[in-house]
Structure formats: C-alpha cells, structure tokens
Amino acid sequence: MVFKYTPAPMGGSSSNGNLVEFDHVKKAFGANVVLDDINLDIRNGEAIVIAGPSGSGKSTMLRCINGLETIDSGDLRFDGRSVAKAGKGIYQLRANMGMVFQSFNLFPHKTVLDNITLGPTEVKGLSEQEAKERATSLLERVGIPEKADSYPADLSGGQQQRVAIARALAMEPKLMLFDEPTSALDPEMIREVLDVMRDLAKSGMTMVVVTHEMGFAREVCDRIVFIDEGKIVEEGPPDEFFTNAQSQRAKDFVDKILHH
Amino acid sequence: MGEFWEVFQRHLPEFRSGFYITCRLVAMSFVIAMGVGTIIAAFRVAPARALQRIGTVYVEFFRNIPLLVLIFIFFFGFPEVFNIGPWVAGTLALGLYTSAYIAETLRSGVFAVGKGQIDASLSLGFTYRQTLQKVVLPQSFRTVIPPLGNLIIAMIKNSAILGASALAIPDLLKTGRITAALTANAHASFFWAALGYLILTVTATFIVRHLEKRLAIRR
Ligand SMILES: Nc1ncnc2c1ncn2[C@@H]1O[C@H](COP(=O)(O)OP(=O)(O)OP(=O)(O)O)[C@@H](O)[C@H]1O
Ligand SMILES: [Mg+2]
Secondary structure (H helix, E strand, O other), X not given: OOOOOOOOOOOXXXXXXXXXXXXXXXXXXXXXXXXXXXXXXXXXXXXXXXXXXXXXXXXXXXXXXXXXXXXXXXXXXXXXXXXXXXXXXXXXXXXXXXXEOOOOOOXXXXXXXXXXXXXXXXXXXXOHHHHHHHHHHHHHHOOXXXXXXXXXXXXOHHHHHHHHHHHHHXXXXXXXXXXXXXXXXXXXXXXXXXXXXHHXXXXXXXXXXXXXXXXXXXXXXXXXEEEEOOEEEEEEOHHHHHHOOOOHHHHHHHHHHHOO | OHHHHHHHHHOHXXXXXXXXXXXXHHHHHHHHHHHHHHHHHHHHHOOOHHHHHHHHHHHHHHHOOOHHHHHHHHHOOOOOOOOOOHHHHHHHHHHHHHHHHXXXXXXXXXXXXXXXXXXXXXXXXXXXXXXXXXXXXXXXXXXXXXXXXXXXXXXXXXXXXXXHOOOOOOOHHHHHHHHHHXXXXXXXXXXXXXXXXXXXXXXXXXXXXXXXXXXXXXO
C-alpha cells in the first residue's frame, strides 16, 4: 500500500512574485540560537547564494525552507503557503522543492535510473514508463545518459552529484536548494557540477545555493546573502558584495575567500 | 555402518515425511517471523512514542520467555482464547519467538542507515512511512542479512523443540524418536535425523551467502 495524495493547486505566490519568504524566523537548538530574526524574500526565478562562516546557520536556513527543521517563531512561506503551519501538507510542499546535499545521499541500493524515478512514481503518481522517460532525458541533461543502469557506488563524486540534481529535478520542483554541492568533490569534478547548476539558473529555476565557490556566485547568482551568527549581515548583487562590502565582517569574509 | 544404512532404508518413508514436516514448520514459522518482525521493527523506529512502546513490550515479552513455555502457552493456555491446533500453536510460538529477535536485528540495521538517506527521502516529499518502506528498510535488510541468516538457522534448530514438546507433530526429531523406539537403534535413528537438520541448515547458509552477495550494497 502506497500513500498518495491528490495534488491540490498551489498557493497564490504570484501576487507578490516571492517564492520564499522568511518572516522574522527564529530557530534555536537548545540554548544555541542558530537563526536570529531572519527576514528574506526570494523572488520567482532568482538565484541566490548564501555565504557565511562555518556554523553561521546556512544549512539550517535551507533545511527550514523544506521543513527538515522546524522553526521556533516567525513564519516561513513557500509559494504563498506557510511551511511552519503546513502540518501534513509539508509532504506536498517538499515535493515541489528539490534539495541537493553535500554528501549526495543517493540511494545506494538502487540504480541511477531508479534513484531518479522513485520520487515521481511514489509521490507524483507517474507511471513507470513516464518516470523512466523523464529520468532518461534528465540524465542526458546532466551529461551522463550512459550511467542509467549503474549503481551510485560505481560513479565518481561529480557524477553522483549530477544524478542527485537529476533526482531532484525529476520532481519538477519550483525551487532548488543546494547545500554545499561541491564541497565533497575533487577539484576536477567541481566544474562539471557547477556547469549543470549554471545551466539550471539560466533556464530560470529559482535556486538557493550555499557554497564557497565565489566564482560561481559572482557569475551566476543574482544576489548574495551573507549571514553570520544567525543574522543576515549583508545582502546585495555579487559585484557589490565582492568589491564594496559594507560591514567589516563581510569584508573580512571576502578577504579570506578571495586571498586564499 | 551397515545397520545405520539398514535403519535408513527400512524407515525411509518416515524420515522423508519427518523431513518434509520440519520443512513446512520452518517455512511457516519463517513467514510469521519475518512478517511480524518487520512490522515490530517499524514500530520500534516509528516517530510515535506509543508505537515504540508497543514494539518494546512485544520484543521483551517474546525474548524473555523460554520457547518451550511459549509453545505450552499457545497450546494449552487459555483454550477459549487460543483455540488452535498443534500446527498453528507450534508455528506461532516459534515464529513469534523468532520475530522478536528479527525485529531487534532489523532495528539495528535501521540505525545503520545514514541520516542523509532519510533527509534525501523526505526532501523528495516522501512520508515517514514511504521513507521507511522504500529507502530505509530495504537498506537495513541488506546490511543485516548475515545476522538474519544466523537467526533463521537458529530457528531451524529450534523447530526440533516443537517435535520434542507435547504437540505430537511428527517432525524430524519425533521421527528419530519413534524410529529409535521401533528399531532399538538410537544411534542410527538420531544420526539420520541430525543429517536431515544439517541438510536444512547448510542449505539455509548457502542461500544466505548467495543473497548476501547478490544484494550487497556496494559503497
Ligand atoms: N540537529 C542539530 N542539533 C543541534 N545543533 C545543531 C543541529 N544542526 C545544526 N546545529 C548547530 O547549529 C549551528 C548552525 O549549523 P549549520 O549547520 O546551519 O551551520 P552552517 O552555516 O551550515 O555551517 P557549515 O558551513 O559548517 O556547514 C551550529 O552551531 C551547529 O552546531
Ligand atoms: Mg552547512
């Protein structure tokens, strides 16, 4: 027996063009305040990079967006609907956003193709055939159609991450979340993953990317959000951020990254 | 050696039927043990506290009572509740007893599945139940195939307790006893019964090894 929901029409995001809205979001782990009054609107079609030192709350921000972490106060809306108050509706919200992890997290007991078709068949009710066609064309899009029948363990890190991106895209999400997608990769594989992400951004996908790849940030994203100790310290277009950061903390961060 | 062979030839039909009955006992208990064990394992790792508690009570109950006592409970105990024949009583006792161990083994396999797998599954919009069904349990099964195999082999051997108890099921052991009484040759009778169990356990070992190889998760 497989649980399937009937897709309901999504909320009214079009009214203000925001796909994600952080509204005074607070989140603590015990006494450790990790997100401290975050306010941030992410527009439809926008690609933003979240940057900040280790432990500043970047991963937690992403995980709150798809409800993998719950927020303590404030509100967080995706596509006009509250993630915090979604209840069982959270599954449907998640089905409409993809997430890509630093450690790939492919399902090791399934082939590449089955990794990609599992979500569409189980959650979106696609037939095996439809899902397979979609998976095949996505594998072509990420450049590894020949790996359909391989197992994740037989793929390089870069290939695994591209499969992970394909798996997320197979759900036809409105939003893609990337949590340091290239941090676990050897240098020569970083590029192949960033290329896929660049194409995705160009195609108009709304993306929230946590990354230390400042070249990517500069070239691809519309806005950089710099957070430190759970607060948004600075945000703006990448050029401005790199050449003309306002706060000392952001300046130090840029210095450290660019002269590393 | 000659008399061993003679006992075997003379009582081949009984041994064959005893072997067949033990196979059936094992097969039925296996189905019960795996089915119930999986459900109880799912209870034990469920987010709901109440389910966890039911799972814990179940496991502790069936693990901490001797199998023979369980058999007697099912067969003799509360006849108005368990109005069941020896076959059902026997396989239920053996199956449920083994299921408690299988549940614990599967549970350890569940915890061996990385948190990242659960994150990935939930991020696709899977419910907890789908996550367990499609992502976590299939991987757990694969990692615990060797200990599960040991449990199955223990269950095959434990099935002899059914033959030795009051159930009057003519399994391999019981056949050995009857033959021993008829022929006055206990050595030969129990030798052939033992060989029957050995065939079953060695076959089970072989199947487990094969499954282990075929289903191994390459990392
Ligand atoms: N599940 C959790 N339980 C308790 N504390 C947590 C948990 N997850 C994160 N934290 C804490 O929250 C803080 C922010 O963590 P987070 O992972 O969001 O940081 P990050 O900016 O992604 O860091 P990094 O660059 O190292 O990935 C850290 O102090 C971390 O120890
Ligand atoms: Mg992080």
